[in-house]
Amino acid sequence: MTIARGALLVLLPVIAILALTRRRRLAAIIAMGLFSLILAGVYLLAHAPDVAITEASIGAALVTFVYVLAIRRTGRLVVVGTEVPGLLQREGARVGGLEHEILAGFARHLGLDLVVRLVSREDVVAAVAQGEADIGGGGLVAGGCGEGVLETRGYLPTAVFRVSRAGQRDVEQRSDELARGYLNDVTDAVRGGKGLDVSLDLARFVCVSRLDLSGYVVNRLPGECDYTFILPSGREEMQRRLTRYLEGLRESGELDRAVGRHLT
């Protein structure tokens, strides 16, 4: 008895620390459920059966259940992305574009509801890395999203252009602001003929190039690159399924038709 109690008591702080240092919320919640269960065991050994029953039914079962319901993401496929014309854009009150079509099909394929949130560019990677969203999109270029997230294989070849205007001093200050309303800021800057030094993917570049780019230096960055989607780390299964789904689209020719609908 004493040994069992001692073991459970030592286990409590260990599990608590494990729970509160988890990055993924679901893991933390399940660890706390386990914590409550062990706590109920401690109460039982402390001759408090009433408390043990209440703790097990409320602390371990009900609380965990409510948490899991609140954060449960099965049932919804949450996509975050920045607005990019053609790929992911507002169409009235709805969201449309090539990426939206692909992901809507993928969500149907999984039997989930699609929820798209348009956020600022820096928030896309952050939200995915934190596990707040299942998939990040919006003209992300493969290899450019840093550590902490998974990438699918690229679904569409693209290119990156560097637009800059030499001799301007406010470039560094602007780079922070540019992160927020990325495309709008760039087009505003170009319209006003202000200083800039940004990389644009093909879709955004096409959009910007309709404006007057004289006075800017435009370089196509060397190398091949693709548009991609990102996922939270630890979601390898989802990554595999999405990659496989994209392959399927490409083989059936459906992808080319969709590109034709959205990007011409």
Add this chain to the structure above:
Amino acid sequence: MGVLNGVTVAIILFGIGLLGLILRRDLVIKLLALGLINSSTILCLVSLNARPDGAPPLLQGNGLGAMVDPLPHALVLSAIVINFAILALALVFVMLLVERYHTTDSRRIEEEVAREEGE
């Protein structure tokens, strides 16, 4: 039993919960930490009188002398339910905040609220 008793562990758990509450920015984890703090007070109350040789406070023909004190147990039942009530309401409010700001990061929400205030 020495150092390894329920009260000591409860106070250590309280500390862990406090650290979680301060250092994690995710509101859901913050709520988990708050739950941990509340559970630790309950553990503290129950462990006060938990004698290894005691008996549960049930009249089943066994001696009354060996029974552990039932009063803290009765108090704790109320405390557990109250903690659940707090948790449920807090989660609902976190849901409302997420719906509005699309994040569970406490600092970000703080900034957003301050910005709205300024407008």
Add this chain to the structure above:
Amino acid sequence: MRRFSMPFAVWATLFVTLFCGLVLFAFDYEGPRVDSLGLSSESLAYDTGAANLVSAIYLNIRLYDTLLEVLVFSVAVLGVHFYLGPRGVEEQVEGIPESHVIRTSAGLLLPVIVVLGIHLVLFGHVSPGGGFSGGVVAASGLLLCAVALGAEAVGRRFHETFLERIEWGILLSILCLACAPLALGRLPLTDVLPQGQVGSLVSSGSIVLYNVLIGLKVFIGTWVIIHFFMRHRGEI
């Protein structure tokens, strides 16, 4: 994981360690006390007629605490209902079909859980258990199974108003029961029913009644809370 600045984290750790150290140092805990802290268990049992002394305190001697606690729970249900209730159109959330194994086991589990809940409620005064844990066990078990069986739409019609009315009606009857002794010239919250044989099902006066009423109320309350969380699931 976005973190705080290093000095802040160091300060926080220092503070918390100091706090724990101080509390541990000054708690003066010298192991469990052998004397039963000034209350006589024997008289407790024969005063209330409940073999479970925790129930005797919880539902008779300190019934006032329990009443307030039930109110706290009702406030939580009220709050969840108010904030998650009328919000735009109901979304079409397509459930993912569960596997056959889960369905079967849920079907088998269902009666066991419900019976366990009822047992906890009815025998709360003689053995461990009581209205609260019984109600929660029954409600969460039922709903867990309902989710697994894909039958969460069950009774969606009367959730909103009907269940809430019943719940608050039960709360009202608990309060009336608490005030009933006034008619006999006693203080409210006293037990005026006969105590019966200690240890049998029909004993301990009004404790059984309170257990059943609280059990029902908590059952419905838990159902309502889980129902609303289910409707808004995945929102965080």
Add this chain to the structure above:
Amino acid sequence: MTVLALLPLFHFALAPVSLLQGRLARRLSALAVLVDAALVGWLLASIAGGGDLGIVMGEAAVGLGIRLVADPLTIGFTLLTLLIEGALVAYLWSEAPRAYFYTLLHLLFGAVFSTLFTRDLFNIFVTLELLTLVSFLLVGYERKARQVWASLKYLVLASLGMSLYLIGVALIYYHTGTLDLDAIAAGLPPGPVPRWVWLGSALLLSGIAVKSGVFLFSIWLPEAHARAHSAVSALLSGLVIKMGVVVLIGLAATFPVSVSLQVLGAVTGILGLVYAITTDDLKRMLAYSTLSQLGYVILGVGIGTAASLTAAGSYAVAHGLFKGLLFLAAGTAIREGGFRDIAPLIAQRGRVSRGVRLALLVGTLGIVGLPPLAGFAAKSLLTHATAALPVQGVMFLMSLGTAAAFAKLGRLLWPGKGAWGSATANLSFIVLGLPVLFFLPLAWPVLPRALAAAGRSPIPYAESLAAIVGGYLLHRWIRRRPRRALPQRFLRLEEGVMTILSGFFLVLILVWLQAR
């Protein structure tokens, strides 16, 4: 003394009834005021008749059951509750909120009544949690995002405070074997204070301090109050915060916490004033001024003599009256004038109806302590309950600062010409305003004779006038100086937890110093 149990139970029973019969909720609340008045009358009559002032719920043994007690101090708070309830019902009459709102109101009043009477440590915990949850829902009632966030912070920090309190309860129960405050006082060992007593006192005090808006513990509280619906602000600032004070008075009689209460009271008072003087938002200014006034009360509780306790209690009641009045009037003024900040509101004062401006005037005169209004009566009592010069100095400083903060309202207070505004709102102003005007004659029978004698000397009059004039001059001086924004980072959640911890350390050191 069954009435002690009937007051809370009646309100708890009304809560489900008003939810079930939503259309009757408004009329039920009016009925509740009448029934409450009758019950309070019964209470006063039985006290005047010399009846027993306490009951044990459930007729159980003392020390095990929950004891409810009424003493002169709680009677004052009972009357305050009744008046605020009446004013709120009148104020909300034309607005007609949902049945849900009335349900919460009844639950809140029930919880307030049970907090007033209880003498049981754990019962205090449960009633305070009920108060927390109900006020939490009330603060977020309008569902604006900033309300929701303030509300959530309120809930998390209050819950943390109550956990500290509960650890204290466990500690005290472990060492004394009882939860009854008076039994604990009898059971404390004589001679040198053991260390568990100072730890226990610090834990209990910190827990309650979080609930009652004391500096370091709940600097974030004014945010929650200021952001709520005006009727809710009046309720929280006028009444709910006082429940912490009531519990503090009970604790101060049992545990060695007087030095810490004095220090906390002084710091709270001064700091609250600094924030109140520098803010431009009307409701936020009122909320911070609550903090400073609370410092005043806690200082009085900390002095700990019978005279100062009475004075602190009556000041808390008086403050409840005029702060309730000010918040209700400010809410209407903001709605009619269309601005939250004071300066544009003064510019738009023509749109604010006359009744509201008159109510603001009465409340302001009450709070700055113009003789012979409520503020003056209670303040002079408090100042003369102590002979210590530093304490008197701090109190004078607080009066000065309060006058400076309220001098900002300036011409908004001039009733001038215009429409009188809605009748029900004016009725609510009258319900709270009349006791502010006639506080002294009303409180006369309750006050001890010695204090009454102190009221006849000319010194308090001179002091209070000096504070008002000095405050006005201070306001003129401050207005011409460049303003710097005060740090707002202590209002954040993480820093809130840290400040609660540091407040705990401070209290622990102070209790330890006193015990030495």
